[in-house]
Amino acid sequence: MSPRPFTVIENQWIVLTDGTRLAARIWMPDGADADPVPAVFEFLPYRKRDGTAMRDESTYPAFAEAGIAGVRVDIRGSGESDGVIDGEYTPRELADACELIAWIATQPWSNGSVGMMGISWGGFNALQVAALRPPALKAVISIASTTDRYNDDIHYKNGCHLSAQLSWAATMLAYQSRAPDPDVVGDRWRAMWMERLENEPFFLEDWLAHQRRDDFWKHGSINEDFSAVAVPALVIAGWADGYRNTPLLAVEGLGDDAKALIGPWIHKYPHFAWPKPRSDFLGEAIAWWNRWLRGDDTGQETTPQVRAYILDGVKPAPRRDVDPGFWIAKERWQPPLMQRLHLDPSGRLAVGEAATQRPVDEIFLRSPLDTGTASGEWFTLKPDAELAGDQRGDDAGSLTFETTPLLASLDLLGRPEIELTVSCDADLANLCARIVDIHPDGTAMRVCFGVLNLAHRQGNSAPRSMEHGQPTSIRLQLDACGYRFRPGHRLRLSLSTSYWPTVLPVPTDPGLTIDAASLRLLLPLLGEHRRIDVKQPDNPDPLPRYIEHVPPATARKVIRDLSENRTRYHVLEDTGLAEHPATGLSTRQLREEVWSISPGDPLSSEGLSIWTCDMQRPGWFVRTVSTARIRCTNKDWLISASVIAYEGDDKVFEKTFAETAIPRDHM
Template identity: 45%
Template sequence: MKTVTEFPHPITDDPDMIITLADGCRLSARVWMPVDAAANPVPAVLEYIPYRKRDGTLPRDEIMHAYVAGHGYACVRVDMRGNGDSDGLMEDEYTAQELADAVEVIGWLAAQPWCSGAVGMMGKSWGGFNCLQTAWLQPPALKAVISVCSTIDRFADDIHFKGGCLLNENLGWGAVMLSYSSRPADPALRGDWRANWLARLEAQPFLAPRWAGHQARDAYWRHGSVGEDYSRLQVPVLSIGGWADNYMNTVAHLVENAPLAKGIVGPWVHQYPHTAVPGPQIGFLQEALRWWDRWLKGIANGAEDDPAMRAYMLHSAPPDASAPHRAGHWLAEPVWPSPRVTQQVLALTQGGELGGDGVLHARVNTPQHLGLHTGEFFPMGLNGEMPGDQAPDDVLSVCFDTAPLETPLDLLGAARLVLRLSADQPRAFLAARLCDVAPDGSSVRIAHGMLNLCHRDSMAEPALLPVGQEVAAVLVLDQMAYRLAPGHRLRIALSTTYWPFLWPSPVAATVTLHAATLHLPVHQGSETEWVAPPPEGAAPWRHKVLREGHAARRVEHDLIAGTVALVVEDEGGDTENLAHGLITGDTMAERWQVHPDDPLAARAEIRWEQRLSRGDWAVRTLATAAMWSDATHLHMEARLEAFEGDNVVFARNYAEKVPRDFI
């Protein structure tokens, strides 16, 4: 990435601008703006998240917000209520209070003498969610948004459930937020940091059981799901996603349904696309400026005439869970859905053939440890977090293959499996992986999808399966853009287990397929249709690494107990911010264990430590979480401890069980 040090506008950087809300809650904002903004007001761009501007997102903030501010904007990075250096307490994600605060902050920004009155909102992940949700509420001053790695449906396409199946990231993210939100404000900014910290700890929720308890798409999930009414998104939306992330579907949904949406999907993990792997990275900040210039400054630069969808079509390559780069090319679709895509229907037939004309009667009952090569729900980097070689999981699956391809096959969109099936248990799910199988037998996951068969007819009104009776179901796989090479085979791999991506069914179910067709979105073919600008950013943060980090990811097989475990370790090290002296660090460990023959042997254990210090002041928090299940309930426990120096100043245990209504 090119570092830019000279900009059209010299800027100021206020580390702690206070925004006082109507109820007296004080939110802390870091604000970059041109030095002459008071005399020559500029539009404001808001990023509003719980991830701590003082240390958590600071490395990316300084690259992004200083760059945009230097081009004539006030960039405002706000710590949400109950997080970082702000007042208040946090109750849940995307609450009515959170969104009301966002609307109020936008109104406050528009009224400032240094603001032109036009406000944009941007963010990735949580910030990508709430900028869409805030736009849905239609605050008058909000003129445009940029949403990266987000969702339009909190039940169907977030970290809690997918296809009605319980994601293990539900527990993982519950542990993350228990840890992240347990940290205090910086004493250099808040004299009352200790009292604020203790109040924050006392109110800190462990949210994983609450999320797991809503096993249907009820009012809890409909809140904040902007797909409930796309017509309310009346401002221009630039939606960005990555094929290595599990939020890749949002872009297609928004471009198809929102009135003023454009989309870009690259090869990336869950990061902003000017820094994300796999490459190629793009000039995200230049694209953002083009968006803001058009919609916040009214500059006629033609952004409204950009292609509806720009997508990076991946090309066949060997599997690599830490791929730094993916071969491919950019295509540009003027309208979406693309008229260059047609549906090809391939039958799944007896003997594992995909595209034959025979009958089908296939029993799917797979071992519980299948899925160890799936990767993370939202991989962040190069620590083996992306899907690896699928061949070991394919061996355990029920697979259907095409003959070797004679010509390239381009796919763009979402594939669907149309099924007639029966099951021997009232609760079961089916996972499907669409794979590119090379002549050497290695297997690359192109896309995957899953369906809790209790949700075969409705996400809002699930029903237990009628045991032994044939039912219809449609399993939709994730969006994709992929070119298979000649000589490769296309494979659909089916399983009734997917560990540790999904929590297992209470009994090892057998699903029998009576008929199945795969509906493929086949693209007519393309060459390079868009050349992205190269990545740029402002100068990176000044810091000193005091202790290097390291990571590990391994599979452990206990040859006596027979259990198999995925172990993930990430020692983040410790780093000093040379601008204000705060030293921060974290350590994470996860263990996801199961027995191949026993779904009730599944157990997850997670540990997070956060460290902050400066001079004689030092605090840390320790959050642990565990989950297991029996035939009728999910069991979750957690513990949160806080230390000032070596002294324990807070400790709390959490323990809840959740009925297995449909999982």
């Protein structure tokens, strides 16, 4: 079938029942008024005009050529839409999405069937909206998302406070402070901009007010009631991203109507992600939409429930363009058979019964507080130093146990677990566990990791302080992995009491006493499967080219100042200045972030994130500078923020979120 011609509607105003006007960009197949088409809807705060334009232009034209309309809408207070954003996945946002789906379904060009799609925010709200069951929503594709907003997002993880929470709060402060485009909204642009600047929230205030898994986090977590989602869901993620758990959790919770696809990728759409191999996401998505929005027989019901790329002896590198491995399929996902490893009499990890005697059963562990600088980013946008690096430096501050060199391949797919008895002389302590592939040359590749705030050992809703000095049994589930350990490699389990800057420290640094005799490592075996091929995209370079005025730049540095006894982790991400050739709008975002800590003082932890965002055309220039900080005492988190806006050379707005003390709640 030849590609269907289409028209791009650069801006379509959609007026909600409360009078709010939202801005949409629509890719419309020609002749849809006479021959109605299904539609795919994406709802984001990331600005259709500039923020997601490049990826939108790599995706929606292919849908339109297949006779599927694409409707990309800016959430309230973002891009060219009216109003002010009120948080993440709020009831108002989800209600707006349901109203927009109804609007799409009743348009004369629509066949009445709507799909919802997105990566990250758009993947989150696609699943959450599906749980609300708007009648016209027939299917979703969710990429790099979560079923549990508390434990599998950038805020908290098993009760540990993730540094990404500050990073993301700073990001959203920067995103929402940007002006709408005057070419779309006209002379209203400045009044709309001032309204946003005056009223946009500092998201971290809300997030830190909810340090337990309470109703705030249960809202939008579809694992509270998987049965609420009654439409087919294709759930996609990459092993190199922070959202790697969701596809397997989704098929476990949603059952037969859910399909999982897991590749080697970072936080990007699979048709332009790294590390390669990529997948033909556009072909997959079109077949998915044609089945569930049109009723065509495209074979979606017979697709294996889980397709996964098994990484095979990967090495960390400054940049990973291709990861070695192979694709497998499981027709139906079943909980994997777990292989149990114990410590043998020599202290090695081994299959079989636990040793009854060893030279040392109890080992005291207190990692330097800067252990973890090879952890990489929580969610990764480039296949470079954002990925976890060689683990040998972090292993130096960890307690490690490993196997002898393997005699045969060991293939894993699923979530490893450890069982362990520990004791602590304080109320709180963090524990991190990492599974590491030790290559014959000593290179140490992180396969997966998990963290636990021991006060959350029995759940995240009602944490309990540790009983001082009392042996306590814990179970820690690590993140999912798909990995082959090759013959001659060793599997290492690394335990540490710090994983900085990924995880912020608890108020004291008590260390843990580890009962080595109690250690059990449970590994999820790949089990029955078949090898498959996953089609790669026809176009190996699908992203459009914009006019580059200033090249992008990136840098990551760890500086250990021996005189000050302080470690600093520096991040620089500069998008460069790029101009959209069709709109003439040039944009640039610069992120500078610094985390610092003294390796023996948990109360010395500080984080600072600064975003500078520029928008310009000849004769028009606006800039916002957004700053967010976090530090701590033994009782409080101390947070502050500011936003400064410039029009040309003139400062036109300044707002400060004064430093606020938020009590630490078992963190």
